[in-house]
Amino acid sequence: MAQMRPVRVVVIAEAPQVRAGLQALVDATPSLGFVGSAPDGEKLVIGFAGSLPDVIVIDLEPEASDTLRSSFDAALDATQAPLALVLLTDDTDIEWIHEAVPDNVMAILPRDAAPGEIVAAIEAAAAGLCVLPPEILARLLAGRKPPRPLASAVHIEALTAREIEVLAMLAEGLGNKEIARQLTISDNTVKFHLSAIFGKLGATSRTEAVMLGMRHGFIMV
Structure with a gap:
């Protein structure tokens, strides 16, 4: 039986230490393959060099710049591919999640998530599955539109x-x-x-x- 290729992963994070940590995590996981990293989406796409990723992991700091928040569309528009996004954020504001996060986001995790949780989220996103912490799921469900009158x-x-x-x-x-x-x-x-x-x-x-x-x-x- 042919061995499945690793899930190709790229990282967007403003902090160099965060990018290095996520790269080390991907490199240490046999099922994942590191493609590249950058402080924002516009710089990241320059390094694709024909090797499109399967998953983009985005670290969103509490005081993230507008450049990083706008990098969602920059990365997706440049690749012209249906990439899955894994978002690491401590901002659980429901209005922002509904309005600013694109449909491609398949997983949302806190920034202090355990390495195993991040790896599991990446693999799940690559498989088309959604991953949400219980507290974020509860907030999203609570923020749904009221049902139509019976x-x-x-x-x-x-x-x-x-x-x-x-x-x-x-x-x-x-x-x-x-x-x-x-x-x-x-x-x-x-x-x-x-x-x-x-x-x-x-x-x-x-x-x-x-x-x-x-x-x-x-x-x-």
Whole structure:
């Protein structure tokens, strides 16, 4: 079996000691391969030399300059490749994460994350997986937009006893002919009841009618 090539990694960090530390970590990990590093994205792309990375690790200091924050787009535009980004930051401001971080960011870790956590995040990002610390995940979930109002907030006309019977049989997966046989009514009468049920619930299909019937408490499955 052919051995998989190492994940190609580049590093963006303003501090030289941080760049050196991340390079040493990548060099010490057999599954990773170091491609290059730079203080910002614009300088980094000059050193690609045809060897595009799989993952870019970006260290974002608390007082990071605007140049570094804008290096996301610079690196991505220059490579013209769908790179995965691993962001090391202590800034968990939700508005900034939503607005400034590009879709390519696959992992967000604190800057003091353990070496093993950084390696795992790089490998996960290369595989298309997302990595978030529990506290950041909780903040992101808490910052989601409120769900759309449920249809139950709209006035629904009550179903008749017969319509509820027909709806319950729909939920059991019965067809029109079987419903007609069990209720001793004609196929046309079944169609009439279905039309009334769809109109009252605002449904456009049998499945939707069943789901809305359950949501509004007309039937239970």
